[in-house]
Amino acid sequence: MSLTNYHSHTHYCDGKLAPEAYIKAAIKQGLTAYGFSSHAPLPFPCKWTIPRPKIKEYLAEIQQLKEQYADQIEIYLGLEVDYIPGRITPKNSFIRSLKLDYTIGSVHFVGNWSDGKPFQADGTHAQFLKGLREIYKNDVKKLMSHYFKLTRDMITLACPDVVGHLDKLKIHSEKGKLFSERSDWYVFEVLKTLDVIKKSGAILEVNTRGIYKKKTTELYPSKWILEYAKDMEIPICLNSDCHHPNEITKGFDDAVEVLIGVGFEEKMVLIGGEWVAVEIFKKE
Template sequence: MSWTNYHTHSYFCDGKFAPEEHVKEAVKQGLYAYGVSTHSPVPFDSSWNMKMEEVPRYVKEVRQAAEAYKNDIQVYLGMEVDYIPNIVGCSSDFIQKAELDYTVGSIHYVDQFPNGKPWEIDGPHQLFLDGLSTIFHNDIRAAVERYYELTRHMIQYDCPDVIGHLDKIKMQNEDGNLFSEDEGWYRDAVEETLEVIAQSSAIVEVNTRGLYKKATDTPYPSPWILEKILEKNIPICLNADSHIPTEITKGFSEAAHILKEIGFNQLHILYNGEWQGVDFDTKGLKMLNH
């Protein structure tokens, strides 16, 4: 038994090593399928997004790896699209021209500083605090509600195949100093977002990076959110958000245990060219025919 992983980063963005090196590790670990999803280009300076001029080489390298290892694993070409209203989204021309197999849609940027620089919500904590102070006048509720508003906007107007780390903003909430996930306004923001997701065709990823990087005690999203996702019959997939080859299944058994305890029986995977539900346990996917 083994897994799949569709949220991965290579040397085209803030990951390490060539896509082929990641694929080799996926083959070594016996993964059924592997997706490469570099951070999409953005029209401003960024230390971790792919450069626009690199897109053709990125597409070529992933497609070459897919061909080279086609007898061992299914490799898919994706991109993690940093959704910014009216600037970047899954329908952007360069993404359409890349002819991707799938997209992961994520919110990493929330509004901007007075100088026009976008505010990263998952960068260094001090940068987060600077934006919270400058843009939202230290109103954490307003900032977090805006984060979820942007998530809903992405789903309603430029929906990806997979919604990346739904509650990523919680990584800045060290020791619950900024807000509590039990607060009514926070739960309302999440609930409203889940209602929008339930009306879409999107899959919510269960992202283990916070777990294995010790940034959070729970996966993205939190278990109480996962309980609501199950109630609403929203499909999920399990991803590692890996940046080096050895991370490609990190945290999977722990996350799978949490999912089984909640009551999930299936994970969605991209396999044989289509998204489909597959049974799983803490050791991997129960693939019948592959």
Template structure:
């Protein structure tokens, strides 16, 4: 049985990625990807520097849909979006009926010092300004809100895939803000994973922290071990923003997942979610 890869978290020039969707497809084929998903950032009702603009949504859906037909027989393509969950503002259900799948992520948490949405996965400078000026430096309060939003999302507006679960750790440089081994933090993780398991969502293992931030994957290995005990399904995604990033850090990540007991990953194949075996060389797909 041949080995292939899959990636369902990718960004192109419709949002903050570079190059076209077709350039992504061609690179995916070259990198041994058998099933691939487009997932540009969804339009938001306020200005930011990285989301798709509302007036480009139909063009995005049309272009990626046409590529599905053009490359049929070469690679399976699926049209998704990474949808921000912002209570009362935006969520996966707002776009799901136009897509093959949704990735639900949290990039904003409350408001910043100007009363605008507070971006919590951008530059650390902006994160720290909000943390100090709005929350008085109370990182525990912020993290409790962050994981509460994930729980609310999977319970009230569940996506197909939960995006980069603990990405907020990018600001926790050398453990300067909080200890991931503290009892309160582990309790938040446990409660959140219980909610995800009950909702039946897949959680992505996102490799962008490895190849871009020189950190580790999202979520961390300690969280993935807890997920394995709960039988929470996973997929390996790269969160690529350029065609050359589509399969970065996949082999090492797959090896680590095997070591903690995962034997299958979830893929969208022949328009169905399936769990397939994998190892460091790729996914075992019956082609």
């Protein structure tokens, strides 16, 4: 009844195929609802976002698919929007003008290089280390605290429907290489951010991509964070962040195990145009 995915990338941004291929895969797997969340255009060149002139075509194509497949699956039109102060937010006038069904707000850029260009912190490890060295003088606490501060500012100032991959930057510190998720300062930043999410009413995304791409051994966010989120009664949704139709529900079975283990009984789904809580079912 409740197999859904709202975080997906097609060939409009850095995904592999046309939107219809994802819908066909979703129908085949029995999904009741499916959402597209291409990377929103940025006001500077970026190879993984929708180019601004293409946005109209994206909106029209998803709209057309909505109608074409209306009797088989609910399709939703969204974007994964960055938060870069002064440049883009999930609630700026351009994003609002698109009349989307929902937004996923994700922080991928943290601070600026000396030439003023934003620093993408979730790219290659080498790039992360370069930013850490040149912008943050090798102070990883400073970089990560800035990341969580930006996440909180996004939620406070331009709240998206869904907060995307909350702790994705841990990919740069597998096995505690650069920082430990158990450090007091890291726990403090995470809890402060959960607090802001709780107050905002936004949905916390549980995202499986790091696992099936073998970038982390844990979900975004990690289990210990999910335990706090459960105690705080923060609503969650489950997404695959797929970039190919064969990834639309990748990692969901294991994620459901984790969620049920943590004590979550419900997840949020966009059905009938509204976010509602439904039971999390374990696959028999």
